[in-house]
Amino acid sequence: MLAPGNFGVKLVAVAGFEADDTLEQDAQLVQQCLQGDGSAWEELVRRHTRRIFNICYRFTGNGTEAEDLSQEVFLRVYKTIGSYRSAYGGFATWMTSVTRNLLIDHYRRTKRDRITDSLEDAMPMVENKESAGRRPDQQLLLGELSSQVHTALTKLSPELREAVILRDLQQLEYNEIRQVLDVPEGTVKSRINRGRIELARILQQMGVRPS
Amino acid sequence: MTWTCEQTEARLSDYLDGLLTPDERHEFDMHANTCEDCAQFVASVSHLLTGLHSMEQVEPPPLLIYSILNQTLGPRETKRGWRATFGWLSGLTSPRFTYSAVSLAASLAILLAASGVSLRKPKLADLSPVNIYRSVDRQAHLVYAHSTKFVSDLRVVYEIQSRLNKDNDLPSTPATTMPQTAPGKSPGSTDSTRPDAPRQQNRANSIKRELEVLAMEVPAVSGTLCGQLLRRRIP
Numbered sequence: 505m506l507a508p509g510n511f512g513v514k515l516v517a518v519a520g521f522e523a524d525d526t527l528e529q530d531a532q533l534v535q536q537c538l539q540g541d542g543s544a545w546e547e548l549v550r551r552h553t554r555r556i557f558n559i560c561y562r563f564t565g566n567g568t569e570a571e572d573l574s575q576e577v578f579l580r581v582y583k584t585i586g587s588y589r590s591a592y593g594g595f596a597t598w599m600t601s602v603t604r605n606l607l608i609d610h611y612r613r614t615k616r617d618r619i620t621d622s623l624e625d626a627m628p629m630v631e632n633k634e635s636a637g638r639r640p641d642q643q644l645l646l647g648e649l650s651s652q653v654h655t656a657l658t659k660l661s662p663e664l665r666e667a668v669i670l671r672d673l674q675q676l677e678y679n680e681i682r683q684v685l686d687v688p689e690g691t692v693k694s695r696i697n698r699g700r701i702e703l704a705r706i707l708q709q710m711g712v713r714p715s
Numbered sequence: 716m717t718w719t720c721e722q723t724e725a726r727l728s729d730y731l732d733g734l735l736t737p738d739e740r741h742e743f744d745m746h747a748n749t750c751e752d753c754a755q756f757v758a759s760v761s762h763l764l765t766g767l768h769s770m771e772q773v774e775p776p777p778l779l780i781y782s783i784l785n786q787t788l789g790p791r792e793t794k795r796g797w798r799a800t801f802g803w804l805s806g807l808t809s810p811r812f813t814y815s816a817v818s819l820a821a822s823l824a825i826l827l828a829a830s831g832v833s834l835r836k837p838k839l840a841d842l843s844p845v846n847i848y849r850s851v852d853r854q855a856h857l858v859y860a861h862s863t864k865f866v867s868d869l870r871v872v873y874e875i876q877s878r879l880n881k882d883n884d885l886p887s888t889p890a891t892t893m894p895q896t897a898p899g900k901s902p903g904s905t906d907s908t909r910p911d912a913p914r915q916q917n918r919a920n921s922i923k924r925e926l927e928v929l930a931m932e933v934p935a936v937s938g939t940l941c942g943q944l945l946r947r948r949i950p
Contacts, residue, residue, distance in 0.1 A: 542788050549783050557775035571776055575783055582787040649766040672767040697728040704759040707766075713759075 530595040537585055549578060552596065555674070556603055562669050563607045565658035573610060577603045593683045600676070601684045604666055611662050649712070656706040664699035671696045718746035723753045727760055829854065871929075878925045882918070
């Protein structure tokens with residue numbers, strides 16, 4: 505049994521370290537964008553493309569769809585950046601909220617088509633494998649597991665899927681997820697818990713067993 | 716408190732995120748160690764979290780950023796000809812670059828001056844490591860010698876000043892303070908018609924003796940400072 509608290513400490517440490525510095529830089533860039541500075545917008549795009557693409561990819565399970573959706577997200581943000589207020593939270597949180605809304609809209613729009621789609625048609629994406637001192641056999645096992653988890657995620661209901669993606673893949677705090685999903689924090693915790701449990705059951709059904 | 720399977724399922728995320736109190740964690744562990752179903756359940760979700768946290772960020776397609784910028788800022792014109800070759804020079808006019816360049820130039824000038832390289836008539840030989848080392852060594856020794864001499868001079872002046880002050884505080888001998896029998900002469904007053912009055916002469920003699928002692932004690936400066944004072948006529 506894994507020692508409790510490891511996951512929480514890691515999540516808090518990563519999010520806490522990046523929060524203040526990123527918030528300030530994003531706020532400055534947004535102000536410059538509002539004054540018509542094209543280079544500031546370009547910098548914002550470069551800083552957030554990878555994160556937004558990963559949210560879209562993990563939610564849709566499809567690289568092509570994720571690419572199209574990422575472009576839609578930035579287009580929507582570009583058109584509505586004048587409506588952003590710091591009271592909404594950090595710019596990254598607001599952008600994640602726009603992404604989430606767009607993903608849900610896309611999910612509802614393509615619900616019928618999804619039944620006939622095959623995941624084998626999905627564009628294979630290469631994960632940025634940073635070994636971080638892992639042995640090759642460990643790397644192989646983890647790679648296989650992450651591939652199985654990626655497949656299992658697409659079988660989860662949207663509201664549980666987005667909660668797990670935001671917490672366990674994007675390392676957002678509960679408070680930030682609450683802002684993105686616009687639900688109480690208790691609901692966030694409940695969805696994350698149910699999402700993890702449901703995901704574990706799906707993996708078990710796929711024949712994935714804990715090592 | 717008896718921990719149940721329902722509680723295990725409901726608080727599983729809190730357990731894995733380390734949000735349970737110590738008592739709750741103890742109860743949770745006690746139950747998981749005794750209930751086989753819950754133990755398997757916890758192990759499978761822990762295994763899932765390992766998989767989730769090992770999922771690395773996926774790199775977006777290389778052209779995605781450019782596609783986004785084209786759709787938002789519009790197609791970007793491609794620089795051709797000499798603009799493409801020398802377009803980067805426009806960045807040199809930014810205030811940040813100018814400030815950095817001036818700071819760097821000033822630092823280099825200071826370093827070269829300190830290392831003895833003549834900026835008016837620079838020579839290539841001045842930049843050789845041996846010459847730079849010799850120049851820096853010579854400069855350092857000169858600075859040290861000047862500092863030592865300055866401190867030594869200060870010490871001499873302090874010694875002289877302290878002895879003069881001490882001499883002024885010394886009580887006079889009875890013979891020298893005994894007023895001379897002269898009508899209308901008040902004690903302590905001096906008579907300008909008699910410049911070699913006993914009190915003034917004794918003071919001058921005292922100063923002279925002090926300076927001779929000082930000259931013997933500080934031979935390094937006796938030829939300069941004390942010698943000049945000794946040759947002076949003390950009224």
